[in-house]
Amino acid sequence: MVQSARSRSVLTLYSTADDVQSHRTRLVLAAKGVTYDRVIVDPNKPPEDLIDLNPYGGTPTLVDRDLTLYGPSVVCEYLDERYPHPPLMPIDPLSRARLRLASLRVEMDWLPELDAIRSGSRTADASRKRLRDHLLSSLPLFKAARFFLNAEMSLADCLVAPVIWRLPWLGVDLGREGKPILDYGERLFHSQGFSRSLTPEERAMRP
Template sequence: MANRRASITLYSRPACVHSHRVRLVMEEKGVANYDIVELREGEESEDLLDLNPYNTVPTLVERELVVYDPRIIIEYVDERYPHPPLMPVDPVLRAQYRLAIYRMESDLYPLFDDLESTPAVAKKARARMTELLTTLAADFAPKKWIGEEFSLLDCTLAPILWRLEHYQVKLGERHGERLEKYAARLFARDAFKRSLSAIEAEMRPSLATH
């Protein structure tokens, strides 16, 4: 992905679930000409601080534009590269998709910080994630994707599902089977495989081969 003439630069962390989602959307949209500046956990970047007052990743830079909220980034990329579209045209459906994405970001994504915490905190986070994903899976079958077409919703959920085995999050047999079938379709996508950092690929090496 590195290219000296790249017009887009993405600041990313290799194990960050938000960064993974943005990389996945970039790959799904076929953005071929961009650089990734990969920052290790805890590593600071003066360049990033100059660009983003919050000094957070992911941060996307395209010429004079700097975007540093992951949800804004993925919607910008979807609109900047319109094919294939990853959001519905209908405004009501778009609002519903945005609400669903917001709930995943608010309820599921923060749990990954807790999963990296003390054993007691991690145990509580695993239980909460199992509860939330079980509720989601209850309405999943027989859908191929979350909505009618592959979308930013699927791109938001995919990095979560990829990490479940690594963090020892397990669902009950019936609901787990539903999510596993859906996850297998996600993980088989070429764009998903290309989106993985080296650290993320090591989480499930048997599925990460290109």
């Protein structure tokens, strides 16, 4: 169980030990200081109770009393509204839309390359290059503010930071050009929330 005195409510999160989308959700929970039960799932053998809760049998899946939610964006936005402090999205609609669009680009462009590298397929080296190119082409987004397109930590950071954390493990080297991205990562990695979000498997991804 992952606990915090800041919340009296107990949630259950079905999570894998090391995928980005589960880490994203755990980082939101850690940033909010929410108490929850964490159930680690083998994605190749989802337990029967998870299949009963989620017709897709995937993770992350969140259970809050009689409510079951799945789909990373759905789960993370629910948590931000359910536990409003600290807020993880800006107030104005334009900034919120920009962050949502940036997160969608990460999901559509970065994560498939990450999955291909993890799979060890013959195209892994090409995926490393494409992921590196995606990240470096996003340098202006990392330079625009202290966090990803925002002055404060947001839901977008909860998706981006787990990707940056995995880069050495994935064999992706951004070089000197990528220093603003690596500096951004270090700002988040040293926070208590990020540390609380990590599983032992994720801690082992970095020395």
